[in-house]
Amino acid sequence: MTVESGAATTAAQPTPEMPDQAGEFIQLLTPEGERIDHPDYPLDLSAADIRAMYRDLVLVRRIDTEAISLQRQGELGIWASLLGQEAAQIGSARGLEPTDMVFPTYREHGVAWCRGIDPVRLLELYRGVSHGGWDPEEHKFHLYTIVIGSQTLHATGYAMGIQRDGADEAVIAYFGDGATSQGDVNEAFVFASVFNAPIVFFCQNNQWAISAPLERQSRVPLYQRARGFGFPGVRVDGNDVLACYAVTKKAMQAAREGQGPTLIEAYTYRMGAHTTTDDPTRYRLASELEMWKLRDPIERVRAYLVRTGLAEPDFFAEVEAEAKQLGARVREACRTMPDPPPLAIFDNVYAEPTSILRAEREQYAAYLDSFASEENEEASSR
Amino acid sequence: MTTLTLSKALNAGLRKALENDPKVLIMGEDVGKLGGVFRVTDGLQKDFGEARVIDTPLAESGIVGTAIGLALRGYRPVCEIQFDGFVYPAADQIISQLAKMRYRSRGHVSLPIVIRIPFGGGIGAVEHHSESPEVIFAHTAGLRVVACADAADAFAMIQQSISSDDPVIFFEPKRRYWDKGEVDTVAGVTGALPFDQAKTVLDGTDVTLLTYGPTVRTGLESALAARQAGRSIEVLDLRSLSPLDVDTICASVRKTGRCVVVHEAPVYAGLGAEIAARVTEQCFYHLEAPVLRVGGFATPYPPSRLEDHYLPDLDRILDAVDRTFGY
Numbered sequence: 001m002t003v004e005s006g007a008a009t010t011a012a013q014p015t016p017e018m019p020d021q022a023g024e025f026i027q028l029l030t031p032e033g034e035r036i037d038h039p040d041y042p043l044d045l046s047a048a049d050i051r052a053m054y055r056d057l058v059l060v061r062r063i064d065t066e067a068i069s070l071q072r073q074g075e076l077g078i079w080a081s082l083l084g085q086e087a088a089q090i091g092s093a094r095g096l097e098p099t100d101m102v103f104p105t106y107r108e109h110g111v112a113w114c115r116g117i118d119p120v121r122l123l124e125l126y127r128g129v130s131h132g133g134w135d136p137e138e139h140k141f142h143l144y145t146i147v148i149g150s151q152t153l154h155a156t157g158y159a160m161g162i163q164r165d166g167a168d169e170a171v172i173a174y175f176g177d178g179a180t181s182q183g184d185v186n187e188a189f190v191f192a193s194v195f196n197a198p199i200v201f202f203c204q205n206n207q208w209a210i211s212a213p214l215e216r217q218s219r220v221p222l223y224q225r226a227r228g229f230g231f232p233g234v235r236v237d238g239n240d241v242l243a244c245y246a247v248t249k250k251a252m253q254a255a256r257e258g259q260g261p262t263l264i265e266a267y268t269y270r271m272g273a274h275t276t277t278d279d280p281t282r283y284r285l286a287s288e289l290e291m292w293k294l295r296d297p298i299e300r301v302r303a304y305l306v307r308t309g310l311a312e313p314d315f316f317a318e319v320e321a322e323a324k325q326l327g328a329r330v331r332e333a334c335r336t337m338p339d340p341p342p343l344a345i346f347d348n349v350y351a352e353p354t355s356i357l358r359a360e361r362e363q364y365a366a367y368l369d370s371f372a373s374e375e376n377e378e379a380s381s382r
Numbered sequence: 383m384t385t386l387t388l389s390k391a392l393n394a395g396l397r398k399a400l401e402n403d404p405k406v407l408i409m410g411e412d413v414g415k416l417g418g419v420f421r422v423t424d425g426l427q428k429d430f431g432e433a434r435v436i437d438t439p440l441a442e443s444g445i446v447g448t449a450i451g452l453a454l455r456g457y458r459p460v461c462e463i464q465f466d467g468f469v470y471p472a473a474d475q476i477i478s479q480l481a482k483m484r485y486r487s488r489g490h491v492s493l494p495i496v497i498r499i500p501f502g503g504g505i506g507a508v509e510h511h512s513e514s515p516e517v518i519f520a521h522t523a524g525l526r527v528v529a530c531a532d533a534a535d536a537f538a539m540i541q542q543s544i545s546s547d548d549p550v551i552f553f554e555p556k557r558r559y560w561d562k563g564e565v566d567t568v569a570g571v572t573g574a575l576p577f578d579q580a581k582t583v584l585d586g587t588d589v590t591l592l593t594y595g596p597t598v599r600t601g602l603e604s605a606l607a608a609r610q611a612g613r614s615i616e617v618l619d620l621r622s623l624s625p626l627d628v629d630t631i632c633a634s635v636r637k638t639g640r641c642v643v644v645h646e647a648p649v650y651a652g653l654g655a656e657i658a659a660r661v662t663e664q665c666f667y668h669l670e671a672p673v674l675r676v677g678g679f680a681t682p683y684p685p686s687r688l689e690d691h692y693l694p695d696l697d698r699i700l701d702a703v704d705r706t707f708g709y
Binding site (some may be wrong): 033042089130131132133134135136137142143145147150152153154155157158159160161162164165184188189190191194269347348349350354355356357 | 419524
């Protein structure tokens with residue numbers, strides 16, 4: 001399609017508005033590390049809890065850094081970095097009960113961490129060894145979904161199942177700002193709303209859908225979309241782990257109590273590339289990134305812990321040492337990860353292999369064996 | 383034995399499934415109070431309640447997507463897609479999500495979901511109400527695709543599909559909904575032919591006619607007409623389109639030496655192409671003629687005043703049968 005010059009699309013705003021200028025933004029910890037109270041979101045966390053969240057933030061950033069390096073070294077095919085979104089993921093995930101169910105995108109490494117998924121399992125997927133392959137029920141963490149927004153419907157259906165079971169559980173569905181344009185996400189909003197399903201829609205608005213800015217997805221702040229579907233929407237500072245925790249915990253509790261869905265817009269920023277194949281310098285300004293670096297989700301927690309004396313210098317050194325260890329373990333596990341055997345291609349297509357599949361498997365096994373016997377013949381003739 | 387229309391037989395089968403397993407749910411557009419536009423789910427919501435027979439919002443992707451979530455939670459949803467041409471909005475959920483979940487999870491996840499689709503033409507309908515999209519799903523690994531052609535199979539196969547731990551795309555021949563047949567509704571499905579096997583509906587010696595769904599009846603009528611001309615046609619109802627029951631197909635072709643495949647879907651890249659390839663590979667020395675195909679043209683489904691030209695009928699089938707004797 002060609003577009004005549006001058007008839008081009010309506011002007012998009014060049015830089016995303018900072019949310020604290022736009023108001024309606026739940027924040028409990030400022031970028032400078034100052035605690036602020038919010039009447040609707042009293043915080044029930046001990047110093048140990050906040051230190052544990054700091055540890056989570058640092059460790060998942062280390063996993064991310066290692067994964068990017070492994071991709072550069074050819075050990076991974078691709079990696080989708082969570083850099084900048086650690087607080088949104090750790091805060092929300094720590095606001096869940098162990099019995100709640102999570103439906104992630106492919107970038108939810110921090111949430112996966114909180115649900116007890118070994119990061120090496122995530123690397124399997126990006127190395128091309130599996131399509132995921134963990135047991136969703138064991139971790140209450142569904143498989144990564146790659147088609148944008150599809151998982152929001154699965155999450156809604158799962159929540160409808162919870163309703164039928166009369167269980168004291170709820171579901172959280174993760175997705176991004178780009179996904180809000182998808183039909184499936186809008187259908188999920190409709191189903192969740194009319195059936196009053198126990199679900200929280202957690203949108204990490206990281207401002208960019210690969211190269212498309214938020215302005216290409218919406219003319220209104222994303223959290224306001226919820227009103228049109230008939231349930232509450234709330235915007236939270238996505239780089240504030242405490243606020244993400246408190247807002248998620250409250251929304252999940254409301255869902256469990258039968259009050260239906262909530263949309264949470266976690267206002268954050270994708271500090272890295274979309275994936276390791278992407279080059280964000282082609283579509284966004286370096287100054288934007290610099291601005292967001294000042295809002296780093298980890299630095300503010302560190303500042304808070306230091307300022308209040310809730311953590312000693314030893315604590316930070318221990319976390320740093322643990323991060324190094326974790327990085328080394330992930331690196332080693334990735335480099336030594338074996339490829340699956342070729343015939344694993346045919347496994348788990350159906351509950352039992354069909355006649356068609358059995359025949360193909362047998363034929364391919366015989367084909368592979370023919371090379372082995374040729375090699376044997378060569379060896380014996382030498 | 384009770385005489386039932388095909389749609390009533392489906393209704394009876396769904397009722398049995400709802401009775402036998404509290405995890406079975408029915409969901410779709412207008413399936414509850416209305417009983418479905420073809421009345422296949424008539425009376426089920428009244429007897430099993432709104433939590434089990436769910437009138438959904440009007441969104442096909444939403445129906446299948448939420449069914450996946452319900453199945454992840456341990457339910458066995460039976461989704462109705464109102465017409466064949468309305469399934470495409472759900473294509474991502476069926477092809478990329480439903481079909482692949484067991485594979486992606488390395489066997490941790492089963493999605494026992496049935497998607498019922500009335501398919502095929504011949505009812506004088508407007509656009510998008512007469513299509514035969516089965517090959518799209520047969521081409522998708524991880525799905526089972528079946529089609530019933532008579533009341534007894536409708537009753538048994540819908541229950542077998544619901545019991546299956548694999549996702550099943552269940553095609554219903556909409557112009558045969560009102561065809562009557564004998565159904566043993568008292569007996570369970572234990573003695574019924576497994577739903578992944580083809581069945582011989584008429585024995586013959588000269589030509590094997592392979593078909594499924596609405597054209598099984600057309601095939602039988604063709605065989606009776608051919609008999610008067612002294613030709614003996616063996617008619618197989620394939621029933622399972624994925625996987626194909628290649629053994630039963632090839633056993634018949636080896637006996638007759640001739641093979642004609644009939645379906646309403648376009649011939650080009652249709653199921654007949656797959657069958658022709660497999661029959662050629664496996665029955666090469668038994669064939670007296672190439673495998674011939676009769677079906678829809680490489681066009682969109684035409685306006686209904688032209689559908690009699692598009693749909694394979696008795697004469698086009700017999701023309702193909704005659705041509706198999708010309709080699």
